[in-house]
Amino acid sequence: xxxxxxxxxxxxxxxxxxxxxxxxxxxxxxxxxxxxxxxxxxxxxxxxxxxxxxxxxxxxxxxxxxxxxxxxxxxxxxxxxxxxxxxxxxxxxxxxxxxxxxxxxxxxxxxxxxxxxxxxxxxxxxxxxxxxxxxxxxxxxxx
Amino acid sequence: xxxxxxxxxxxxxxxxxxxxxxxxxxxxxxxxxxxxxxxxxxxxxxxxxxxxxxxxxxxxxxxxxxxxxxxxxxxxxxxxxxxxxxxxxxxxxxxxxxxxxxxxxxxxxxxxxxxx
Numbered sequence: 489x490x491x492x493x494x495x496x497x498x499x500x501x502x503x504x505x506x507x508x509x510x511x512x513x514x515x516x517x518x519x520x521x522x523x524x525x526x527x528x529x530x531x532x533x534x535x536x537x538x539x540x541x542x543x544x545x546x547x548x549x550x551x552x553x554x555x556x557x558x559x560x561x562x563x564x565x566x567x568x569x570x571x572x573x574x575x576x577x578x579x580x581x582x583x584x585x586x587x588x589x590x591x592x593x594x595x596x597x598x599x600x601x602x603x604x605x606x607x608x609x610x611x612x613x614x615x616x617x618x619x620x621x622x623x624x625x626x627x628x629x630x631x
Numbered sequence: 632x633x634x635x636x637x638x639x640x641x642x643x644x645x646x647x648x649x650x651x652x653x654x655x656x657x658x659x660x661x662x663x664x665x666x667x668x669x670x671x672x673x674x675x676x677x678x679x680x681x682x683x684x685x686x687x688x689x690x691x692x693x694x695x696x697x698x699x700x701x702x703x704x705x706x707x708x709x710x711x712x713x714x715x716x717x718x719x720x721x722x723x724x725x726x727x728x729x730x731x732x733x734x735x736x737x738x739x740x741x742x743x744x745x746x747x
Binding site for chain 1: 649651652653655656657658659660661662663664665666667668670671672673675676677678679681682683685686695698699702703705706709710712713717718719734738741742745746
């Protein structure tokens, strides 16, 4: 490829200088279509997954420091700005979960008695697992 | 040689990305709904003693450490490609890799210190 592009065209045969074809792509290529935008939003969900880890560790650290630190953390996280941030983060991690479980049947083929399970059932299994795990966690945390 | 090395580490990165994607999808929405929305709004506030007991259990520590590490690796891999494709920054791959995987490593160490 690079050899081809480096080679100069036959002298004088072409009026235009030969070079590799590089289509120009704008940095904002992903706002042009709804499906592209959804793709980028889905990819951006990872930033909020990372934010969740930071937030969780701050909460755990506060709990370990004692009741006063825990109450202080609750006050800090109850500020409007923090609540908005966490609501946006929640929307993104839910988008991540839904898109992830919808993709799961494409990534894994489940066979039962030699026949491939329909993708609807594989996806439904994942969503059920999500529900069960969420209920279990809520029950554990709330006590 | 270098090609084989690179593709196997790339396969590992994809594997960890997927594992992180699964555990994040299963656990993060409910944990964030509770700790980030319902606790601060006062709709549902667990007692400090109860939370301290749950977080003191060895199984909770192991599960949360695994979640933190895998979630950070998931972030690292996906964010790397978001910067490559979304902002067309493939030429900055060295600092981007340092930021992503270095960040995931630092976060994992922090998680281990906080949780244990």
